[in-house]
Amino acid sequence: MKKIRLAIIGLGNLGHKCAEAIFADQSTELAGIVQRTITSSAIGLNVPAVTHISELKEVDAALICVPPDAVMGIAKGLLQSRIPVVECARLHGEAFLKHKSEIHRVALLYKMPAVVGAGCDPGALSLFRSYFALLAPYGHTEISLHTGSSLHHTLAAEGIKGVRKALATELKSIGGTVQRYVYVELEPSADAAEIERIIANDPVFLDEQTLVFPVPSIATLEETNRGVLLERHGKPGNASHSSFLLEARFDEASIAARMMLAAAQALPAQSAGAYSLLDLPLGSLWGQQRPAEEKEWI
Secondary structure (H helix, E strand, O other): OOOOOEEEEOOOOHHHHHHHHHOOOOOOOOOOOEEOOOOOOOOOOOOEEEOOOOHHHOEEEEEOOOOHHHHHHHHHHHHHHOOOEEEEOOOOOOHHHHHHHHHHHHHHHOOOEEEEEEEOOOOHHHHHHHHHHHHOOOOOEEEEOOOOEOOHHHHHOOOOOEEEEEEEEEEEOOOEEEEEEEEEEEEEOHHHHHHHHHHHHOOOHHOOEEEEHHHOHHHHHHHEEEEEEEEEHHHHOOOOOOOOEEEEEEHHHHHHHHHHHHHHHHHHHHHOEOOOOOHOOOOHHHHHHHHHHHHHHH
């Protein structure tokens, strides 16, 4: 398997996460880092660190990891240098379409492919929103991007025998009611089912619907910087009355990096132009691993 050689443009938090994702992926390798000023962290990665991409050898594509207002200029320069690009500028609606259209124009001019909006949001969450709407075309979508922690309920959960640490969060459902999510790190001898029963019947938690989730480490959970609750409900009165729910906590930069890496693996199969994730076949995001993944997931 020939590895895809990727360059990273910019080495902030997102750039570092992209480097980690590339090192962990068997189908890609890091061709080098491009920074305006070379930093010690770039040198520490033990790959070429340069101030212009022309100084790197055999670059198959570039991951643009710079602030949104710098993305367009850098993308145009890379495409002019005949290097395919992946970027994840945080734009939505008309602003996103205008941004995509301009990159598409330049990509066609230099006969190169580009993937735009391939991060977390837009990006991975866009795919979930779209799939849910596809399955329930007549309905309503509501998304809450941040969980609200409840100190009072957290302390109440931590007071239960067998609970080492806890984290209680509150999320408002599409109907306006509050749902409480209690994450618990248990002692080795604790019975998860019994802990859940005790919490569910504790007067402190009886006022709202409470869901309990045992996790290996609360500290690790708290390191994640984003939570999301995405709900899609079919139109009331619809015979199927479909309903879909995604609840997740994650590190946004890590998800964006993983999505950018998947988009980069789709580039070799694309003709010139700019693509969003909705333009790409899902299988193409697996790159050379597609046959194995199709066997696994279909």
